[in-house]
Amino acid sequence: MTMTDYSAMRQRLEGEFRELLTRHGRISAHLRNEDREVPDDWTEMAQFMENDEVLEALEEHSREQLDAIRLAVNRIEEGTYGTCGSCDSAISGERLDLIPTAAVCAACA
Numbered sequence: 001m002t003m004t005d006y007s008a009m010r011q012r013l014e015g016e017f018r019e020l021l022t023r024h025g026r027i028s029a030h031l032r033n034e035d036r037e038v039p040d041d042w043t044e045m046a047q048f049m050e051n052d053e054v055l056e057a058l059e060e061h062s063r064e065q066l067d068a069i070r071l072a073v074n075r076i077e078e079g080t081y082g083t084c085g086s087c088d089s090a091i092s093g094e095r096l097d098l099i100p101t102a103a104v105c106a107a108c109a
């Protein structure tokens with residue numbers, strides 16, 4: 001198995017995650033009438049998102065997007081990122097660049 005360095009991709013994914021959370025963190029803060037900054041740390045960000053009120057504040061699309069990003073980062077951590085979850089072949093770099101959260105290859109999608 002070839003080890004590809006996905007640290008840049010991870011940064012990109014975490015950045016997108018943070019952006020989405022920040023947008024909705026404001027909604028959540030408004031709900032609870034308190035100021036709460038979105039954390040910088042990935043683990044804390046993921047926990048932040050699991051908060052019920054945050055989840056309630058998220059539109060379905062954003063929630064799905066956040067879930068997809070969370071799973072993609074999990075796959076990077078597990079070393080399965082970039083491998084098709086369906087047929088086990090490598091997902092092309094072009095496809096990942098286009099859809100960083102892609103869990104299956106173009107043929108399986």
Ligand SMILES: [Zn+2]
Pocket residue numbers: 084085086087088089104105106107108109
């Ligand atoms: Zn496939």
